Amino acid sequence: MSNAIPVPGGDIAKRPLQFFWLADYSGSMSGEKIATLNHAIREAIPAIRSAVASHPEVEIMVRAIKFSDKAEWHGGSAATPIDNYVWPELSTAGGTSTAKALRLLASELTIEKMPPRGFPPVCILISDGFCTDPQSEYDAAIDALNSLPWGKRAVRLAIAIGDSTDYNEAELLKFVTHPEIGLLKADTPQKLITYIQWASVAGTVGASAVKSKGGGAGPANHNVVLPAPPGPELVFGPADVF
Numbered sequence: 001m002s003n004a005i006p007v008p009g010g011d012i013a014k015r016p017l018q019f020f021w022l023a024d025y026s027g028s029m030s031g032e033k034i035a036t037l038n039h040a041i042r043e044a045i046p047a048i049r050s051a052v053a054s055h056p057e058v059e060i061m062v063r064a065i066k067f068s069d070k071a072e073w074h075g076g077s078a079a080t081p082i083d084n085y086v087w088p089e090l091s092t093a094g095g096t097s098t099a100k101a102l103r104l105l106a107s108e109l110t111i112e113k114m115p116p117r118g119f120p121p122v123c124i125l126i127s128d129g130f131c132t133d134p135q136s137e138y139d140a141a142i143d144a145l146n147s148l149p150w151g152k153r154a155v156r157l158a159i160a161i162g163d164s165t166d167y168n169e170a171e172l173l174k175f176v177t178h179p180e181i182g183l184l185k186a187d188t189p190q191k192l193i194t195y196i197q198w199a200s201v202a203g204t205v206g207a208s209a210v211k212s213k214g215g216g217a218g219p220a221n222h223n224v225v226l227p228a229p230p231g232p233e234l235v236f237g238p239a240d241v242f
Contacts, residue, residue: 014059017119017208018079018108019048019200021064022101023090024127024161030092033128033161033242036189040196041087049082051201058119058208063108067101068094098125099133102141102175109150120210120224121154122203125175126196128161130168142174152177155203155224159184159195162242178226188240194230202226
């Protein structure tokens with residue numbers, strides 16, 4: 001059943017869905033990793049557009065946070081409609097201040113800043129390393145997200161890049177709000193491309209299927225249903241490993 005809201009004149013009132021990529025651009029992401037990330041997100045944009053084309057009531061508003069030694073907006077702080085969004089080329093430098101990125105995200109998920117009738121926001125965290133902020137800062141940033149009604153209701157997925165020794169799985173899982181999905185592990189370029197596109201499209205479609213509660217952030221996102229991610233068929237030879 002459609003969530004479309006008719007308005008006088010026969011038009012459809014759009015409900016916004018805030019979409020965030022949180023992209024690690026630390027020095028360890030240099031070379032093939034950052035090149036693949038740039039390519040994968042650019043490929044995901046038209047895939048998201050196509051996935052929501054039959055849902056004119058949904059307005060996808062996109063922003064990106066980049067983080068290394070600090071966290072800042074990538075391409076500007078203003079949310080941009082998906083039809084107009086262009087991913088700027090991301091290069092690499094510095095450490096992995098994931099906690100700062102989560103704090104910046106949390107600052108945008110407050111009741112005051114989020115649209116009252118919006119769909120649950122979609123937040124995709126992509127990283128290849130351990131957070132270089134103190135553990136206490138990372139945990140406090142996760143707590144800040146979880147203390148917000150929209151932070152709890154958000155579709156929060158995480159993609160880890162590289163070998164399992166390169167990143168802290170338990171740390172990244174703290175960000176994830178769908179334990180049935182878990183951490184998406186991309187140790188090859190093709191897996192990274194596939195998981196970025198899958199997470200972006202599945203998260204958007206799942207969140208946009210949620211019916212409006214009519215006035216606030218509502219309960220946590222237990223009513224956002226996501227399909228299973230691509231499975232073991234994503235197997236490639238040693239030459240493909242990051």
